[in-house]
Every structure is written in structure tokens, then in C-alpha cells.
Amino acid sequence: MDAPPRLKVGIPKETFPGERRVAATPTTAARIAKLGVDVIIESGAGEAASFLDGAYAEAGTAIVADAAALYAAADLVLKVRAPIETDHGHEVDRLKEGATLVSFVWPAQNRELLERLQAKKATVLGMDAVPRITRAQRMDALSATANLAGYRAVIEAAAHFGRPFGAQTTAAGRIKPARVLIIGAGVAGLAAIAAARALGAVVSAFDTRPTVREQIQSLGATFLQFEWKNETGEGEGGYARQMSDAYLEAEQTFIAQYAKQSDIIITTALVPGIPAPKLITSGAVVSMARGSVIVDLAAEQGGNCALTEPGSAVEKFGVKILGFTDLPSRMAPQASELYAATVVQLLELVLKDGKVTIDYDDEVQRGALIVHEGKITWPPPKLAIRAGAPAVGPTGTHKTAKEEKPVSPWPMRIGVALALPLLVILGLFGSPSLLEHMTVFLLACVVGWHVIWNVTPALHTPLMSVTNAVSGIILIGGLLLGRGRDLTVTTILGAVAVLLASINVAGGFRVTARMLKMFRH
Amino acid sequence: MPPTVATVVYLVAGLLFILSLRGLSEQASAQKGNWLGIIGMVLAVAVSVAGLFGFERGEAEAAGATTNVLAVYGGAIALGALIGGFVAARVQMTAMPELVAVLHSFVGVAAVLVGLGTLQEAGAHIDLAHYVEVQLGVLVGAVTFTGSVVAFAKLRGTIGSRPLLLPGRHVLNLALVGGCLALAILGWGAPPDRSFSYLLGVTGLASLLGVHLVWAIGGGDMPVVVSLLNSYSGWAAAAAGFMLSNDLLIITGALVGSSGAILSAIMCRAMNRSIWNVVFGGFGAEPAKASATQAPAGKVRETNVAETAELLRTARNVIIIPGYGMAVAQAQHPIREVTDVLRKKGVNVRFAIHPVAGRLPGHMNVLLAEAGISYDLVKELDEINDDFSDTDVVVVIGANDIVNPSAVDDRASPIYGMPVLEAWKAARVVMLKRSMAAGYAGVENPLCYRENTVMLFGDAKKTVQSLLAALQV
Numbered sequence: 003m004d005a006p007p008r009l010k011v012g013i014p015k016e017t018f019p020g021e022r023r024v025a026a027t028p029t030t031a032a033r034i035a036k037l038g039v040d041v042i043i044e045s046g047a048g049e050a051a052s053f054l055d056g057a058y059a060e061a062g063t064a065i066v067a068d069a070a071a072l073y074a075a076a077d078l079v080l081k082v083r084a085p086i087e088t089d090h091g092h093e094v095d096r097l098k099e100g101a102t103l104v105s106f107v108w109p110a111q112n113r114e115l116l117e118r119l120q121a122k123k124a125t126v127l128g129m130d131a132v133p134r135i136t137r138a139q140r141m142d143a144l145s146a147t148a149n150l151a152g153y154r155a156v157i158e159a160a161a162h163f164g165r166p167f168g169a170q171t172t173a174a175g176r177i178k179p180a181r182v183l184i185i186g187a188g189v190a191g192l193a194a195i196a197a198a199r200a201l202g203a204v205v206s207a208f209d210t211r212p213t214v215r216e217q218i219q220s221l222g223a224t225f226l227q228f229e230w231k232n233e234t235g236e237g238e239g240g241y242a243r244q245m246s247d248a249y250l251e252a253e254q255t256f257i258a259q260y261a262k263q264s265d266i267i268i269t270t271a272l273v274p275g276i277p278a279p280k281l282i283t284s285g286a287v288v289s290m291a292r293g294s295v296i297v298d299l300a301a302e303q304g305g306n307c308a309l310t311e312p313g314s315a316v317e318k319f320g321v322k323i324l325g326f327t328d329l330p331s332r333m334a335p336q337a338s339e340l341y342a343a344t345v346v347q348l349l350e351l352v353l354k355d356g357k358v359t360i361d362y363d364d365e366v367q368r369g370a371l372i373v374h375e376g377k378i379t380w381p382p383p384k385l386a387i388r389a390g391a392p393a394v395g396p397t398g399t400h401k402t403a404k405e406e407k408p409v410s411p412w413p414m415r416i417g418v419a420l421a422l423p424l425l426v427i428l429g430l431f432g433s434p435s436l437l438e439h440m441t442v443f444l445l446a447c448v449v450g451w452h453v454i455w456n457v458t459p460a461l462h463t464p465l466m467s468v469t470n471a472v473s474g475i476i477l478i479g480g481l482l483l484g485r486g487r488d489l490t491v492t493t494i495l496g497a498v499a500v501l502l503a504s505i506n507v508a509g510g511f512r513v514t515a516r517m518l519k520m521f522r523h
Numbered sequence: 524m525p526p527t528v529a530t531v532v533y534l535v536a537g538l539l540f541i542l543s544l545r546g547l548s549e550q551a552s553a554q555k556g557n558w559l560g561i562i563g564m565v566l567a568v569a570v571s572v573a574g575l576f577g578f579e580r581g582e583a584e585a586a587g588a589t590t591n592v593l594a595v596y597g598g599a600i601a602l603g604a605l606i607g608g609f610v611a612a613r614v615q616m617t618a619m620p621e622l623v624a625v626l627h628s629f630v631g632v633a634a635v636l637v638g639l640g641t642l643q644e645a646g647a648h649i650d651l652a653h654y655v656e657v658q659l660g661v662l663v664g665a666v667t668f669t670g671s672v673v674a675f676a677k678l679r680g681t682i683g684s685r686p687l688l689l690p691g692r693h694v695l696n697l698a699l700v701g702g703c704l705a706l707a708i709l710g711w712g713a714p715p716d717r718s719f720s721y722l723l724g725v726t727g728l729a730s731l732l733g734v735h736l737v738w739a740i741g742g743g744d745m746p747v748v749v750s751l752l753n754s755y756s757g758w759a760a761a762a763a764g765f766m767l768s769n770d771l772l773i774i775t776g777a778l779v780g781s782s783g784a785i786l787s788a789i790m791c792r793a794m795n796r797s798i799w800n801v802v803f804g805g806f807g808a809e810p811a812k813a814s815a816t817q818a819p820a821g822k823v824r825e826t827n828v829a830e831t832a833e834l835l836r837t838a839r840n841v842i843i844i845p846g847y848g849m850a851v852a853q854a855q856h857p858i859r860e861v862t863d864v865l866r867k868k869g870v871n872v873r874f875a876i877h878p879v880a881g882r883l884p885g886h887m888n889v890l891l892a893e894a895g896i897s898y899d900l901v902k903e904l905d906e907i908n909d910d911f912s913d914t915d916v917v918v919v920i921g922a923n924d925i926v927n928p929s930a931v932d933d934r935a936s937p938i939y940g941m942p943v944l945e946a947w948k949a950a951r952v953v954m955l956k957r958s959m960a961a962g963y964a965g966v967e968n969p970l971c972y973r974e975n976t977v978m979l980f981g982d983a984k985k986t987v988q989s990l991l992a993a994l995q996v
Contacts, residue, residue, distance in 0.1 A: 436652050439765055439773055446761075446774040449541055450781035457548040459878055459903050460892075462786060462885025463619060465547045466753055468560055469782050470626045472540050473756045475564065475775040477600075479637040479763040481571040483644065484592045493592050495640035497599045499633040504603025505610075506629045507568075511561050512611035513622065518554045520616075520892040 009039040009356050011349075012076025014069050015047040017093065018083040022050035022334035023341060025080035025105070028061035030342040034349060035062055038356035044072045051334035073097060078358065080345055081105035082338075084112060085119075094118040100375070102358050104345060106130045106143070109372050109380045110276075116378050123376035125358060127348060129341070131380065133369035141347040141366070145189045146340035151329040152193030152270065155297040156182075158329070159266045160201060162295045162315070162322045168202020179204045183264040184223065185257065185281055185306060186271035187214045190299055194268045195221045203266070208257065210245065228256050250279060258286035265291065269306035270299040282307040284318075292320030301325035464517045471510020477503035532570040533771035539563030540775050544782060550898060567771055568600070616893040617850045620678045620749060620883040627752045628671035631733075634664025634759035635726055641766045642722055646715040653766065658707040660762030661722060662729045667755040669733030674748055677737070678882055687738040693803065699732040740801065743924065745882040747790045747801045754783025786884050793878035793904075795930075795941040823959070826977035828986065831918075831953050832993035835865060838915035841872045842907065844944055845887050846880050848921015848957065852983035855894035857991050858920065862896060864994045874901045875908075875944050877925035904942060911948040919946060919954045919970075921983050927968045952976040955983050 011034055013026045024047050026034065031041045042064045045055055055065050066072045073079070073096040084107050085093035094115065097103065100123045107128035109116055119126050129143040139145075159182075160167055169179040182198040184191050184207040191207060195218065198205045205223040209215075218225045245253070261267060261282060267290075272278055278300035287296070287309055298305045301312040309318045310325040317323070330337040352358055352367055360374060361367050365382075372380040428437060457465055480503060483496030539559045546556020575593060614622050638661035645653065676682045689695060703725045710721030740748050761776025763769075791798050835841060843862070849855060862872045874896065880887045891901055911917065919926055922944075929936035930943040946952050947970055954976060970976055979986055 433650075433652060435768060436765075439768065439770065442770050443761060443765075443773045443777050446537075446777035447781045450544070450778040451785060453541060453545045453778075454548065454782040454785045457786075458550065459789075459876065459885055460888035460898055460901060461547055461550065461553060462750075462789075463623075463883055463889045464553060464557075464885070465544070465782070466623055466750060466786065466884060467619075467626075468543060468547055468557055469753060469757065469779045470623060470630075471564070472543065472560055472775055473630045473753075473760045473779040475540075475567060475772055476630055476633045476637065476760045476763050478567055478571045478769065479760075479767055479772055480599075480633060480640075481568075481575060481596060482767050482769065483637065483640040484596055485574055489591050489595065490643075492640045492644045493595070495636045495643070497595045499636040499640070500596055501599040501603045502629040502636075503633045504600045505607035506603075506626050506633075507564055508604040508607030509611040509622070509626055510607070511557060511564070512608050513614060513619075514557045514560075515554070516611065517616075517619075517889055517892065518557060520889070520895070521550060521553070521898050522892070522895070 011078045012072045013043040023082045023338045024048040028057040031063040032061040037353045051338040078102040126373040127370045128372045138366045141344045143344040148190035149193045152190035153197045154329040156197035159295045180265045182266040185269040191270040195223045261286040262289045267296045278303040297324045302327040467514045474503045474506035536563040536567040537774040624675040627756045630756035631668030637763045656765040664759040665729035666733035669730040670737040673737040686741040702728045750786035840914045844919045846922025854983040855890045857987040859894040914949040917946040917949040917952045
């Protein structure tokens with residue numbers, strides 16, 4: 003018998019109008035092949051992103067003539083955009099029965115698409131559904147894309163703005179820096195801040211989540227503090243959440259007052275799963291200076307600006323409003339490389355022995371899984387997701403959570419079990435004087451415990467030497483032995499104790515004084 | 524003088540000691556704290572010496588101590604104060620751990636002597652509670668004594684710092700404690716002479732226990748051991764207080780005992796280990812084999828003094844991480860000068876101190892203070908750990924385990940979970956080391972192999988001195 007045919011991974015050309023990205027580069031195609039599968043690509047799929055068929059062929063990827071041939075052969079299809087209706091029918095209908103699809107899916111907005119995929123008995127992994135946790139950062143296609151979009155938004159704004167961004171003093175007069183307002187400091191917003199700052203603009207940024215303040219400030223922008231009752235915009239997984247109407251209104255007023263003073267506004271405010279909040283009212287647009295530019299990165303979800311027309315650039319009241327929905331695609335080579343890299347990372351997780359195997363216990367795979375063999379598995383069961391900081395470019399660092407060893411209750415219990423009978427015995431048989439001493443002793447222990455806890459670590463050594471000197475108080479013990487008696491074995495023992503203890507007292511205090519004198523500002 | 528006067532003075536002294544420790548918890552009030560302690564001690568000793576004359580017992584018994592006893596005790600105090608003062612004035616700051624250890628041992632001996640003396644004096648009239656107090660005091664005192672002596676020898680380097688791990692060492696410890704218990708029971712109700720010999724036996728067994736307990740602890744855990752012995756010395760004093768029915772001894776002993784216990788707990792937390800693990804674990808010998816199998820990938824990049832000087836000169840933010848190696852090489856003074864030169868050039872030089880750096884809690888702080896480095900520049904782990912990513916150059920001087928990235932990212936590592944100074948986040952790390960040997964925990968340090976790390980081999984003091992010369996050009 004022949005060995006079972008190897009799984010075929012196919013990369014079709016994107017069909018969405020104006021989409022120039024491709025889901026695999028020659029390099030990542032070769033990496034995918036190493037996972038024990040065959041990789042095929044539709045002729046011309048990477049052309050718009052400057053990856054020619056020849057380059058794929060050289061990297062060992064088979065080229066197929068057209069989409070029909072590709073879909074007929076592929077068991078696993080890699081795409082960028084979610085499948086759509088084309089001249090040759092819906093892309094989902096072209097999938098093989100039971101095939102696997104990896105692409106952006108946007109399940110919340112695409113109910114009908116899920117049903118189609120279900121009917122095809124497909125397995126679907128959504129690149130947009132990969133949970134935002136530390137371990138999955140390398141497959142976070144959204145962040146990678148948003149990062150580029152934020153950067154590009156600034157470039158587009160600069161291209162449409164009639165003035166430079168940076169300040170200059172020229173012979174003919176002073177050029178004022180552009181004032182840029184960034185709304186929403188997610189990955190895209192932060193990338194926009196960095197890019198605008200690099201061009202020399204004065205940048206302020208606004209976000210409903212107070213936790214991003216530090217990130218905004220670390221990039222050199224001013225954080226605009228917006229407070230309204232007790233609501234904050236921090237939602238699950240570090241994303242923003244939907245706010246009440248009254249809150250939205252207050253927010254609009256707040257933004258309007260800053261919009262007036264801004265030359266450029268870049269909006270990136272998105273709440274997962276719902277249309278983008280309209281943060282910039284037409285009134286706010288009117289109040290802006292003529293020639294100002296608004297770049298609406300939320301255009302695809304309806305836009306943050308009331309006057310945005312998704313997909314195009316319009317001029318309203320003298321303000322240019324750019325509603326481009328293809329910003330990442332405008333940097334297709336780079337965007338493809340990043341997207342393709344995240345796809346490979348995800349494939350490395352789910353391709354085992356050349357087969358797609360989903361581990362339901364892995365929260366990354368479970369999260370990305372939208373349809374499994376014809377069953378809709380989205381949304382995944384709720385997981386406690388840490389509000390992780392979005393990675394900011396390559397310098398983004400993450401902290402590994404330290405595992406705390408659970409404190410065993412047993413030492414405490416054993417202690418209590420030992421102490422209780424002891425106290426009972428003391429209470430029944432102890433002499434009153436012993437009990438008095440016990441009281442003093444226990445109280446002193448508690449006092450010592452409380453006095454010491456807040457010692458600055460720098461003073462640990464002096465503290466130790468002073469307690470050392472103080473414990474030389476045992477000197478008194480020696481003295482008490484000699485009380486009212488002549489020289490006997492007892493008094494001599496006492497005298498030796500006194501000698502040693504006095505060394506302690508004098509030495510301890512003296513050396514402490516010496517050390518403390520050295521500590522200085 | 525009614526006897527209540529002594530009691531009141533003891534009470535005042537006790538309060539002064541509490542205030543003293545309280546004062547020692549902050550730089551601003553530390554010197555005052557030390558003085559309060561001295562005043563308390565002088566008061567307590569004065570009133571006890573007055574007691575020798577029998578003042579507090581009223582006129583009828585005013586015979587007091589004979590002149591012989593007075594002369595011996597007076598001489599003992601004077602001699603002791605002289606020796607203590609002299610040693611304390613001369614001791615090198617790098618030898619602080621040894622000094623502290625040896626002083627602890629004196630308290631231990633004194634407790635043993637007081638215990639022996641008490642039993643000797645009481646003879647057959649002793650009641651059970653008192654008898655138990657004596658036994659406990661002697662036990663704790665003897666353990667403190669020999670434990671401190673072994674700690675001293677380890678710190679000195681007289682005996683190796685490797686832990687001595689006898690087979691069945693827990694059983695041995697238990698047997699020693701059991702032996703003490705048996706002797707104490709035998710001694711109860713026996714004729715005074717016999718009873719005294721049994722107490723001597725307890726002293727002997729407890730001494731063995733002290734030796735064995737401390738010998739089994741590795742050099743890297745010395746900060747915990749020293750503060751633990753500090754705690755023991757306090758408990759020994761408290762036990763003596765019970766024997767002699769003296770509240771001041773009890774209060775002071777309890778204060779010292781609990782403060783030492785807290786310091787030990789703080790140290791243990793800094794190593795992410797339980798106190799039991801430190802005291803009985805024999806850490807430092809076993810992990811060696813685990814790490815041998817996984818020598819980190821990558822190669823070590825060596826650098827020289829000229830390059831390092833260039834690196835420091837062009838940096839904006841520099842953090843220096845000192846470790847025990849700095850103390851051994853006595854490199855703190857040239858480091859101060861390097862710091863001065865760099866700060867004059869506008870480089871922001873700071874120091875990062877790990878809680879268990881060195882062989883004594885707070886050891887590094889004392890050494891840096893000795894060299895005249897302002898404590899404003901010296902930062903604790905929590906204060907500075909977030910700043911490493913904004914730092915151009917980190918200079919690690921004779922530290923190893925406390926900058927080991929395995930503690931954060933290698934689950935298999937024996938030091939995983941220990942809070943460490945995250946030096947690797949800086950743009951460049953320069954490690955001053957004598958050789959590629961592993962630290963006290965016996966764990967390989969992947970930091971040496973990181974791409975942003977360069978090694979500068981040699982004696983820390985000489986290296987820093989030539990670095991200074993290169994910077995001054």
C-alpha cells in the first residue's frame with residue numbers, strides 16, 4: 003500500500019478588492035513544508051506584495067495555475083481576509099469538504115459565514131481569535147497588523163497635511179510643530195504615537211482605560227485624563243469595553259474640546275465585536291482648522307468619526323477625513339511577512355505528524371478554533387485572561403508571572419496543636435510568677451515582630467549588630483548570680499558570663515555607631 | 524532603695540531597647556536608636572551592679588556582696604568593655620559577618636554559664652518549672668555557641684563553605700535532641716552533683732547539635748544562618764530571664780529573638796525558599812548535577828578594560844550590582860572612585876542591591892557606605908528592577924546567583940522563582956569575575972552566555988583600579 007497522501011496546504015490569491023497581502027511568503031512557505039506537508043500556491047498570489055512565483059518555486063513551493071485548481075487540491079487553506087463572495091461563487095463553497103481554513107474570520111460580525119463553513123464540515127482557525135495571552139504573542143496577527151496600520155495612518159496623515167510635522171526655525175520664519183491627537187492607545191494607537199513623535203509632532207493621546215497611561219507617557223506623548231463617574235473603559239483581555247450612552251456623550255464633549263486645538267486626529271478606538279463608537283461628532287469636525295486631517299482607523303467597523311466614509315478619503319468642512327480600510331495592505335510586503343509569520347507559529351502548534359490536531363486543553367488553540375469539523379465552537383468558554391500590555395514593537399517585553407508557592411496550612415496547625423495543650427498545662431499547674439513571665443515574653447515577641455518588619459534592607463547589618471549588643475543584656479544574668487555571695491563556683495561562672503557579655507555590649511554598640519556614621523547622603 | 528526601683532529601671536531599659544530597634548529601622552533615626560540602646564544598657568547594668576551591694580533588699584541584708592565578688596565582676600565588665608570596644612574599632616568592614624558571628628557565640632556561652640550557675644546555686648531546692656527553664660536555656664545557649672563558632676569558621680574560610688551532608692543527618696539531629704531530653708529527665712530529682720553532671724552532658728550534646736546544624740548549611744545561605752543565630756542568641760537570653768525571674772532579660776531576649784526570626788524570614792523570601800529548606804535542606808550541593816547536564820548554549824564573549832571604560836564613558840545610565848566577590852576583593856573603594864568620575868561626567872550611576880548579596884543581611888550596603896557612596900545611590904531590588912530596561916550598561920561585580928535569568932525563565936533550575944536583579948534587560952552587561960565558576964548555589968549562569976553580556980576576567984579590585992585609570996585619561 004502507498005503511504006497516505008501528504009496534507010496539502012494551499013495559499014490562494016486574495017480576492018477582496020484592493021487587498022495586496024498574501025498569507026505566506028516564500029520563506030514561511032518553506033517553513034510550513036518542514037512541518038511535513040506539501041505547500042501549493044496560486045500563481046500570482048504574492049505578486050502584489052512583491053513576492054513573485056519564481057521566489058516561491060525556488061523555496062520549493064508548487065505553483066498551481068488558478069484558484070479552482072488550488073481549492074480542489076488544498077486540505078488546509080491559508081488566507082488573509084475572511085472568505086467572501088466572488089465571481090466564481092463564495093470562497094467557502096470552493097473549499098473541499100472537511101478542509102481547514104486559517105484566516106481572519108471576525109466571527110462576531112460574520113454569523114452567516116460561520117453557517118456556510120459549518121455546512122462545509124470545515125475546521126476554521128481565526129487569526130483574529132487567537133487569545134491575547136503572553137504565550138500567544140508570537141501568533142498575534144492583530145497586533146502585528148495594527149502596529150503597521152498605526153504607523154501608516156501617520157504617514158497618510160502627513161501626506162494629506164499641508165504642513166510639516168516637526169518644528170523648524172528657518173530664515174523665513176518659524177515652523178510650528180503639528181499637534182497630533184491619538185484616540186485609543188491600543189497597539190495601533192501606540193504605534194501611531196511613536197511614528198508621529200518620530201516625525202517631530204507634539205502628540206497627546208486619549209484612552210478610556212487608565213492603565214495605558216504609562217505606556218502613552220513612555221512614548222513621549224501627553225496622556226489626556228478623562229474621568230467620568232466611576233466607569234473605566236478597561237474590558238476583558240486588555241481590550242476596551244462598551245460604555246453607557248451618557249458616558250459616550252461625555253467622552254464626545256471631552257474630545258471635541260481637544261479636537262479644536264489639533265491639526266491631526268488619528269482614531270483607533272475599537273471595542274471587540276460591536277460597531278466602533280462615534281467619538282468625533284460632526285460638530286467637532288467643524289470646529290477644527292481648515293486643512294486638518296482625521297485618519298479613522300476604525301473605518302472598517304463604521305468609523306470613530308461621524309463623517310467617515312469607509313474606504314475613501316473625503317473632505318468635509320475643510321477637514322480631510324481618511325477612512326482607508328486597507329492601511330496594512332498599503333504596506334503589503336511587510337504586512338504579509340508579519341502575518342505569514344504569525345500563521346506559521348499557529349500551524350506549528352496545530353500540525354502534528356502532518357495532520358491538523360486541535361488540543362482543546364490548550365487555551366491558545368481552543369481560543370483560535372471557530373469551527374471544528376462542522377461544529378461551531380465559537381465563542382470559546384470564558385477564561386480568566388490577564389490584562390496584558392499589548393506588545394509595543396520589538397521592544398515589548400513581558401513579565402513572567404512568578405509562581406507563588408502555596409503556603410501550607412500545616413505548620414500553623416501543628417503549632418496551634420502544640421501550643422494549646424501547653425497553655426492548658428501552664429494554666430493548671432504553672433506558678434503565678436511563671437505565668438507572669440510568660441505574658442511578658444509573649445507580648446515582647448509580638449512587639450519585636452512589629453517593630454522590625456519595616457526595616458530598610460540597607461540597615462540590616464547595623465540592626466543585627468545592635469540587637470547583638472542588646473542581647474548582651476545577659477550580662478545582668480551573670481551579675482544576678484553574684485548577688486550577696488562570696489566567691490563560689492556559681493559566682494565565677496557568673497563572672498565569666500559577665501566578661502563575655504560585656505565584650506558583646508561594648509563591641510556591638512561601638513561597631514554599630516561606626517557603621518551608622520559611614521552611611522551618608 | 525526599695526526593690527521596686529530596680530524593676531522600674533528595668534522597665535525603662537526595656538522600653539529604650541524597643542525604641543532603639545524601632546530607630547534602627549530608618550536611616551534618619553538610626554544613630555539616635557543606637558544611643559537609646561546604649562542608655563538602656565547603661566541603666567540596666569548600673570541598677571544591677573547596685574543590686575550587688577544588696578541595696579534593694581533593705582537595710583537588714585545590706586551586707587551585700589563581698590569586695591572579692593565586686594572586684595571580680597567590676598574587673599570582668601571593664602575588661603570586657605575594653606576588648607569589645609577595641610575589636611569593634613579595629614575590625615574591617617569586610618569582616619563584619621565574622622564579628623557578628625563571634626559575638627553571637629558569646630551570648631550563647633553566657634547563657635550556658637548562667638544556666639550552669641543557676642542549677643549549681645539552687646541545688647536540690649529547684650522546682651520543676653525552673654528546672655525546665657535551666658535545661659532549655661542551656662540547650663539553646665550551647666547550640667548558639669557552637670553554631671556561631673562554626674559559622675565564624677566558615678565565614679573566615681577556615682573550614683570550607685560547602686555543606687557537610689552526613690548520611691541520615693535528620694536522624695542524627697533528632698537523636699541529639701532526644702539525648703538532651705533523656706539526660707534532662709534523668710537529672711530531675713537526682714542529687715545535685717549528679718544533676719549538674721547531667722546538665723553538662725546536655726551542654727555537650729547541644730554543642731554537637733549546633734556544630735552539625737550549621738555545618739550542613741551552604742555558604743550562599745550564610746545571611747540566613749547569621750540572622751538565625753542572632754535569633755537564637757535572643758531566645759537564649761530570654762531563657763536566662765526565665766531562670767532568673769528577670770523581666771528585662773525576658774523582654775530583651777524576646778525582642779532580639781523575634782527580630783532575628785524576621786530577618787531570617789526576609790532573607791528566605793528573597794531566595795524564594797522556606798526557612799525549613801534553608802535550615803535542613805543542605806542546599807548548594809545537590810543541584811550541581813542538574814545544571815551540569817544543561818550547560819547554556821552560546822559562547823562567552825570576553826572584553827578588556829579599555830573597551831569597558833569606553834562603554835561606561837558613553838553611557839547615560841549605569842547600574843552596578845555588587846556581590847560577595849566585591850567584598851572578597853575589597854573593591855569597594857576603587858568602585859567609589861569610578862562612580863565619582865562617571866557621575867562627574869554626567870553618567871547616572873546607581874547601585875542595585877539584592878537582599879541576599881554577600882554573607883550578612885545588608886552586607887553590601889555597609890561596604891558601599893564604608894567606601895563613602897551616598898545611600899541615595901544605593902537601591903533595593905524592588906526599587907530598581909524595573910529600571911534595567913532603560914539602562915545602558917550594567918556592571919556586575921562578583922555577583923552570580925542574584926543576577927541569574929534561570930530564576931525567571933527556567934522551571935528546571937533549582938533557583939527558579941527566586942527574585943533576581945534582571946540585569947539582562949539592560950543594553951549591555953559587563954560581568955567582572957575571577958573565573959567561569961558557578962555561584963554558591965552551584966548553578967550555571969546563562970547570563971554569561973547572553974549576547975549582550977561581555978565578561979571581564981580578573982581580580983575585581985585590580986580590574987576596577989585599571990578601569991579607573993582608563994577613565995581618568
